[in-house]
Amino acid sequence: MTVESTAARKPRRSAGSKAGTTGTGRTTRAGAGKSAEPELVQLLTPEGKRVKNAKNAEFAQYVAGVTPEDLRGLYRDMVLTRRFDAEATSLQRQGELGLWASLLGQEAAQIGSGRALRDDDYVFPTYREHGVAWCRGVDPTNLLGMFRGVNNGGWDPNSNNFHLYTIVIGSQTLHATGYAMGVAKDGADSAVIAYFGDGASSQGDVAESFTFSAVYNAPVVFFCQNNQWAISEPTEKQTRVPLYQRAQGYGFPGVRVDGNDVLACLAVTRWALERARNGEGPTLVEAYTYRMGAHTTSDDPTKYRADEERESWEAKDPILRLRRHLEASNHTDEGFFAELEAESEALGRRVREAVRAMPDPDHFAIFENVYADGHALVDEERAQFAAYQESFATESDSGFAAGTGGN
Amino acid sequence: MADNATTKNLALAKAINESLRRALETDPKVLVMGEDVGKLGGVFRVTDGLQKDFGESRVIDTPLAESGIVGTAIGMALRGYRPVVEIQFDGFVFPAYDQIVTQLAKMHARSLGKVKMPVVVRIPYGGGIGAVEHHSESPEALFAHVSGLKIVSPSNASDAYWMMQQAIQSDDPVIFFEPKRRYWDKGEVNTEAIPGPLHKAQVVREGTDLTLVAYGPMVKLCQEVAAAAAEEGKNLEVLDLRSVSPLDFDSIQTSVEKTRRLVVVHEAPVFFGSGAEIAARITERCFYHLEAPVLRVGGYHAPYPPARLEEEYLPGLDRVLDAVDRALAY
Numbered sequence: 001m002t003v004e005s006t007a008a009r010k011p012r013r014s015a016g017s018k019a020g021t022t023g024t025g026r027t028t029r030a031g032a033g034k035s036a037e038p039e040l041v042q043l044l045t046p047e048g049k050r051v052k053n054a055k056n057a058e059f060a061q062y063v064a065g066v067t068p069e070d071l072r073g074l075y076r077d078m079v080l081t082r083r084f085d086a087e088a089t090s091l092q093r094q095g096e097l098g099l100w101a102s103l104l105g106q107e108a109a110q111i112g113s114g115r116a117l118r119d120d121d122y123v124f125p126t127y128r129e130h131g132v133a134w135c136r137g138v139d140p141t142n143l144l145g146m147f148r149g150v151n152n153g154g155w156d157p158n159s160n161n162f163h164l165y166t167i168v169i170g171s172q173t174l175h176a177t178g179y180a181m182g183v184a185k186d187g188a189d190s191a192v193i194a195y196f197g198d199g200a201s202s203q204g205d206v207a208e209s210f211t212f213s214a215v216y217n218a219p220v221v222f223f224c225q226n227n228q229w230a231i232s233e234p235t236e237k238q239t240r241v242p243l244y245q246r247a248q249g250y251g252f253p254g255v256r257v258d259g260n261d262v263l264a265c266l267a268v269t270r271w272a273l274e275r276a277r278n279g280e281g282p283t284l285v286e287a288y289t290y291r292m293g294a295h296t297t298s299d300d301p302t303k304y305r306a307d308e309e310r311e312s313w314e315a316k317d318p319i320l321r322l323r324r325h326l327e328a329s330n331h332t333d334e335g336f337f338a339e340l341e342a343e344s345e346a347l348g349r350r351v352r353e354a355v356r357a358m359p360d361p362d363h364f365a366i367f368e369n370v371y372a373d374g375h376a377l378v379d380e381e382r383a384q385f386a387a388y389q390e391s392f393a394t395e396s397d398s399g400f401a402a403g404t405g406g407n
Numbered sequence: 408m409a410d411n412a413t414t415k416n417l418a419l420a421k422a423i424n425e426s427l428r429r430a431l432e433t434d435p436k437v438l439v440m441g442e443d444v445g446k447l448g449g450v451f452r453v454t455d456g457l458q459k460d461f462g463e464s465r466v467i468d469t470p471l472a473e474s475g476i477v478g479t480a481i482g483m484a485l486r487g488y489r490p491v492v493e494i495q496f497d498g499f500v501f502p503a504y505d506q507i508v509t510q511l512a513k514m515h516a517r518s519l520g521k522v523k524m525p526v527v528v529r530i531p532y533g534g535g536i537g538a539v540e541h542h543s544e545s546p547e548a549l550f551a552h553v554s555g556l557k558i559v560s561p562s563n564a565s566d567a568y569w570m571m572q573q574a575i576q577s578d579d580p581v582i583f584f585e586p587k588r589r590y591w592d593k594g595e596v597n598t599e600a601i602p603g604p605l606h607k608a609q610v611v612r613e614g615t616d617l618t619l620v621a622y623g624p625m626v627k628l629c630q631e632v633a634a635a636a637a638e639e640g641k642n643l644e645v646l647d648l649r650s651v652s653p654l655d656f657d658s659i660q661t662s663v664e665k666t667r668r669l670v671v672v673h674e675a676p677v678f679f680g681s682g683a684e685i686a687a688r689i690t691e692r693c694f695y696h697l698e699a700p701v702l703r704v705g706g707y708h709a710p711y712p713p714a715r716l717e718e719e720y721l722p723g724l725d726r727v728l729d730a731v732d733r734a735l736a737y
Binding site: 151152153154155156157158163164166168171173174175176177178179180181182183185186204205208209211212215368369370371372373375376377378 | 464469470472474475477478479480481482483484485486487488502505506509510513514515516517518519520521522523524554555557577578579606652653654655656
């Protein structure tokens with residue numbers, strides 16, 4: 001399909017015109033072990049200072065036009081996303097949600113990549129992409145239905161080009177690839193982005209999505225948030241080489257970006273999306289970051305990792321880093337932070353109230369949407385269920401259940 | 408009566424080929440995907456000539472990765488395409504089983520109906536062709552147990568043609584089991600006929616003494632059984648289910664209320680097979696009509712055997728006749 005489909009797309013750079021800047025040659029420290037720094041694309045240090053060097057230059061141009069207002073917007077996105085996430089965690093502790101998968105620490109990776117997207121791009125998330133959902137304009141309360149147990153997803157993916165959360169690890173990378181193949185066939189110049197984690201990189205589906213996307217030159221960006229832990233399994237249990245280097249074996253570029261640097265994530269994702277739009281095929285972005293909380297609220301990281309590790313990453317906090325940069329650059333004043341604080345509290349309140357007001361689904365929802373065209377067995381069982389429900393009404397009418405009062 | 412211009416005598420495999428051709432011509436969103444489906448035309452040549460006529464962007468040779476084939480087809484469907492994917496053999500579907508069960512089957516429900524999944528998964532299935540391991544299995548019950556999927560299996564060329572048209576037009580995912588031992592059986596196909604509902608069973612031989620229920624490759628066997636039994640003065644009715652999910656219990660009930668005896672025949676292992684479901688439900692529905700317990704004839708609870716033993720494993724004329732005799736003896 002490649003020949004016909006790419007021919008229909010908009011003109012692109014001739015092959016190799018930017019070859020020197022693509023990532024396959026960027027493996028500066030193959031097998032560099034645990035030290036990620038030499039391989040990272042970083043534009044903002046943990047102290048909030050801009051990094052300018054030869055390695056970053058090609059990416060820095062993708063954020064050259066970022067204004068102070070844009071930076072404040074990125075900061076706001078990260079703060080509100082963290083606030084939403086904290087509220088959801090609290091709601092789980094209060095018994096309002098059955099489970100929550102916190103993104104604490106991954107705000108820069110998600111906001112940076114999410115803000116790189118165009119409206120017509122399509123996102124295939126896993127189940128922790130609350131920040132990306134925020135960037136897509138998905139109402140945060142929509143994300144909570146499945147965690148509260150009132151649905152298994154529920155939103156319309158086509159409203160915001162944001163697919164449903166996928167819980168089976170890595171499955172969505174293939175959906176993203178197929179969708180991207182369709183985009184190419186349509187001759188559109190939109191791009192697709194698939195999110196997954198370091199644990200998912202071990203899944204066969206992720207390997208197959210790399211194969212398919214490379215073979216069909218699909219316009220898809222694989223955005224791996226390496227948050228160092230797959231529940232209790234460290235990255236060392238998933239791979240013996242840095243994850244971004246996997247791409248090389250499939251024939252497309254891979255790049256490791258500082259996942260706690262929102263500006264670098266924005267730049268690198270824009271670069272990868274541009275490659276996709278230009279018909280240059282897939283890219284693997286490894287956002288090197290850290291999950292500061294538990295895998296989910298059911299997890300207990302104190303059983304498998306040391307406090308010192310988290311503390312070392314807290315020093316690299318993505319929000320603090322941008323704040324330091326904003327303050328040092330005189331891009332903000334106290335009023336900005338105070339207003340944002342008030343906005344955060346309002347968001348938390350709104351989420352809390354929305355969750356508590358979320359009605360349980362109608363009993364008959366069990367039988368809804370099992371099939372698009374209907375199914376005789378579902379119809380039969382729905383009728384049986386209705387008769388069973390009706391039997392309670394009959395008992396109540398006859399006074400049988402009168403003693404139970406309003407129960 | 409259809410005229411010759413619209414009626415063709417086609418082998419079952421060729422009928423599917425013509426049906427796919429028609430779908431590709433009719434709807435630009437229809438795609439054919441799979442291993443070797445392009446230049447080779449598939450290992451059974453079911454897709455023969457389609458890539459030549461519709462191009463590599465419509466008839467797509469894929470990498471050797473079943474999960475990838477189904478997973479990318481899901482993505483294509485999300486983009487508005489209607490992929491028809493080929494799994495080369497029954498025993499090779501399992502790498503794709505996760506994508507079929509956890510994703511393809513549930514996407515519509517998960518999205519509260521916002522997303523449709525018009526994907527057809529074609530699987531040549533069943534034994535009787537002397538193949539090696541993993542090339543002769545009948546895993547339909549494993550799929551029928553999963554809500555969100557529809558499972559069909561044609562037994563003849565006309566059904567193969569029309570059921571494929573209907574499967575492609577369905578907004579639900581359809582697992583299309585093709586009886587590979589019948590690929591070369593010819594039959595009349597009227598390409599202008601108005602087909603019956605996809606999930607409706609069909610009485611292919613009327614009778615009064617006992618009902619034989621089958622689908623796919625076993626329908627022809629059951630017709631042979633009925634012919635042999637007729638020589639002994641037994642008048643058997645044969646029902647071709649055509650669809651395993653949904654399953655047309657009404658038609659089985661109607662037949663059983665007439666004949667009062669039921670034997671279900673399939674190639675898959677009897678244990679937890681589709682025959683078990685049929686026996687249970689028909690017992691519920693027809694308890695006072697039945698003169699004998701519902702009997703099942705099928706494979707054993709053993710790995711599909713090497714080719715030199717498959718005649719022992721698969722239901723044959725004598726095994727089915729034996730079950731008929733047992734049912735009639737009550």
